[in-house]
Every structure is written in C-alpha cells, then in structure tokens.
Amino acid sequence: MGPVIGITADVKTNDGDARTPHDLRVKGNYAQAIAEAGGLPILVPPDAAAEEIVELIDGLLIPGGDDIDPVHFGQALHPEALLQNPLRYRAESALYRAAPKALPIFGICYGCQFINVMQGGTLIQHLPDLTGAMKHTGGEVQKYELEPESRVAKAIGSNHAEGKSYHHQAIEQPGRDVRITGHAEDGTAEAIEVADRDWTVAVQWHPERTLDDEAMRRLFRAFVEEAAAYRAQRRAHPVGV
Helix, strand or coil: CCCEEEEECEEEECCCCCCCCEEEECCHHHHHHHHHCCCEEEEECCCCCHHHHHHHCCEEEECCCCECCHHHHCCCCCCCCCECCHHHHHHHHHHHHHCCCCCCEEEECHHHHHHHHHCCCCEECCCHHHHCCCCCCCCCEEEEEECCCCHHHHHHCCCEEEEECCCCCEECCCCCCEEEEEEECCCCEEEEEECCCCCEEEECCCHHHCCCCHHHHHHHHHHHHHHHHHHHHHHHCCCCC
C-alpha cells in the first residue's frame, strides 16, 4: 500500500436543506494526482480529531478553496473577498498545529495562503488593487520562475514552470521561516517552503489541473515520495517502542 495522503475537505453550507447543514467536497483531480503518484488519497472532514488524523496519515494535502478571513492576519475584510467556511479553517489549523515537523505537507492555492497565515504571514486580499488586472484568476497558462535548489525546482527538474492560476489573493508578507521560492512574471509569489519543517511546500497555481504536464506529475510524485519516506521512518522507529 502506498503512503496515506489526507486531503482536507472543503465545506459548503446547505442553507434550507433539512437533510444536512453542509456538504464536504474535494475536487477529483486532487485525488487523481495523488493516486497516480502512488499515494492513497483519503478525505479528511472537519469533524475528525486532528491528533488522531496526523497519526493516521503520511502526508497532508491542503487544496484550493475560498478566502481566509483576514481577522487571522490582522486586516479588515476586503469587499471582494469570498470567505472560506470557518469550519474548514479551524479544522485545518488544528491539523497544522498537531502535525509533526517531519510530516510532509503540500499546499495548493488556498493551501499556499493558509500555510503562510499559519506561520504568521499576511495576504494581499485583492491582487487587482496592485496589478490593475485580474490576470491570475482565469486559468490561463502562466510562466513561473523558481529559485534554484528550491524544493519545487528540484522536484520538477527545472527552474521554470508553467501552470494555471485561479486566485485573486496572494502572499503579502511571508510568515516565520517562510521562504518565497517562485514568482509569476509580475512578481506575484507563486511558490513557498517552510524552513523549520522537513518538507512543507506550497504553490499558488493548480498543478492538479495540468496533469498532462510531466513537470506537474513530478511535483506530486516528489510529495508522495516524501510521504513514503516518512512512513518508512515511522515504521522503523515507532513512538513508545
């Protein structure tokens, strides 16, 4: 069996639906990307106990979603913000805090912003306020420059990447130990890694939406390989034995 990769679920409120107050959702291409890379994807609902989940999984994928409430990084709400359901944010916060530093974590889009906020960083709430255009929201293929020797560059085997972006927010001030390792052509932060964790990496674009690109498949394989190594290490040195 491949390493178990937990994918946090999005939470969508069902107003007026007597059957359930909310739905849990994960877009299928996240699970597809993990499975094709050799991992075993599982959905992590917000109700799951964080301490137990981090003992179960070998890697954590934090996928795309809506906007983080700026109360978490000390700003007033921008009128263009579409807030993420707080149930999801609270659950992911608990998971992130409970995760051992050796647990591989991969963030995508919202996941990239989430990791930065959890490390104490801030976000640009509406990029067009700075760039004057919605160039990152439509999913057009964009080019990204990566720092040499960064984890993303090593994973894909190049200092250049292409992907599709669907975001109107981005990293403003990097958080503690957050290193920006990739930029779009206009300077927008598009890749980060966290120095005080073994393998916590995030990209602002959506690699799961261009799985025909071998470089993006390599990125998922690198994550799953890190998770497999973490699994093997845990089995070789179980806690309490």
